[in-house]
Amino acid sequence: MRTMDRDDTWEPAEELVEWAKQHFAGIGIGGVWSPDESGCTYVRQDEDTFALMRMIDHPTAYEHHRRFVKLFEAAGVDMIEGDGFVKQPPALTPEQNAEERYQEKQTIAQGWKCECGLPLANFNLDERTDVFIEEKDVLLSNGDTTPVEIWSCNVTCPNCEKEVNMDPDDYNLLAGDELFMQWNDTDGAKFVALTRMQMKEMADAGVSGIVLGSVSPETGDKVPPWMWGTYNLRRFPEAIEKADEVSDEEE
Ligand SMILES: [Zn+2]
Numbered sequence: 001m002r003t004m005d006r007d008d009t010w011e012p013a014e015e016l017v018e019w020a021k022q023h024f025a026g027i028g029i030g031g032v033w034s035p036d037e038s039g040c041t042y043v044r045q046d047e048d049t050f051a052l053m054r055m056i057d058h059p060t061a062y063e064h065h066r067r068f069v070k071l072f073e074a075a076g077v078d079m080i081e082g083d084g085f086v087k088q089p090p091a092l093t094p095e096q097n098a099e100e101r102y103q104e105k106q107t108i109a110q111g112w113k114c115e116c117g118l119p120l121a122n123f124n125l126d127e128r129t130d131v132f133i134e135e136k137d138v139l140l141s142n143g144d145t146t147p148v149e150i151w152s153c154n155v156t157c158p159n160c161e162k163e164v165n166m167d168p169d170d171y172n173l174l175a176g177d178e179l180f181m182q183w184n185d186t187d188g189a190k191f192v193a194l195t196r197m198q199m200k201e202m203a204d205a206g207v208s209g210i211v212l213g214s215v216s217p218e219t220g221d222k223v224p225p226w227m228w229g230t231y232n233l234r235r236f237p238e239a240i241e242k243a244d245e246v247s248d249e250e251e
Contacts, residue, residue, distance in 0.1 A: 001218040013165075022077040024050075028164070030113045032105075038064040041104070042079070051080040054104070057087045066247045116160035123164075125175040129154045130183060130224045131165075151224050168226060183212075183227050185219045190237060193230035202233070210232050 012020070027033060027044050032053075034041040034181060039061030041054040045214040072079040089162050091097035112120040131152045153171035156163050172180040181193035193217060194202065202209060209231045212223050218234065 010070070011129075012074050012197075013068070016071065017074045017197045020071050023096070024075055024077055026165075028112065028115065032104075032108045033070075033246075034101075035064070035227060038068075040065050040068060042068070043108070045080070048076075049078040049080060051082060052086055054086045054088060056090050058090050088224040105173055109170065112174065114157040114160060114162055114164060114202070118157055118159045120155070120164065120174055122158075122168060123155045124158060125155060126179050127155065128171065128175075128179070128184075130168075132144050132222050132224070141201070149225050172226075180226065181230065183224060185234075187215050188217050189218065189234050191216075191227065191234050193227060193232050193233040198233075199231055 010155070024044075029046060031044050032041060033044075033050065039054065039056030039058060041052040043053045045051050052065070069079055074075070084105055090102075092098055108163050110119070110121055114120060114123075125237050131154055133152055135147050135148040135149055138148045139145050151168055152165045153168050154163050155171075166174075168180075183191045185191065191212065192209070199209070210217065211229065211231055212227050212234075214223055214225075214228060224239055
């Protein structure tokens with residue numbers, strides 16, 4: 001690997017180390033760090049240790065890994081390479097790459113655990129609170145910046161009552177689209193984004209829903225971006241329970 005010798009002098013910048021410390025602190029045991037396009041995936045084993053779990057069999061991935069080893073060290077985290085990691089041939093197409101990454105992430109998501117050991121998959125995932133964190137300017141490839149809202153999906157462990165703050169994409173991966181595309185406002189009402197078939201049925205029945213923008217027309221609450229532009233039914237949980245009771249009695 002003579003061609004990479006010139007990169008041996010690379011050291012992570014102070015800001016990167018600071019970022020890494022904070023970012024790693026937010027990853028729970030069993031959680032994964034897999035920087036986009038790096039070809040490397042690491043899993044948190046315990047408080048102080050990450051292990052390499054997968055690496056694309058390509059010089060670019062090796063080089064990323066060599067730098068990440070330095071970054072882990074600078075951030076005060078042990079990194080185990082071991083023999084247990086999977087060396088994977090590079091994907092043939094971008095679609096295959098995306099599919100492989102999705103499959104891998106979904107498998108990983110099933111293994112996410114609370115500090116107490118309970119898998120996040122066993123939480124009451126429909127009882128979720130969406131919290132707005134901040135607005136960040138993201139640089140576009142044409143040099144312009146665009147504001148992006150950062151949100152967190154918070155779920156509570158039914159075993160130890162710890163609140164787990166999830167990245168919305170992670171929550172979506174774990175809970176699926178149906179639960180992800182729901183949102184509770186501060187009045188305790190639930191917005192449920194409708195599928196095209198549900199919209200058709202409502203239109204046929206002469207019932208109107210609500211299109212969500214960035215602010216709820218009912219309460220003035222800030223709406224999470226993944227609900228923008230969706231057509232919703234707004235219901236109160238008691239009304240849903242009552243409707244269930246009525247239909248139970250009818251049966
Ligand atoms: Zn717990």
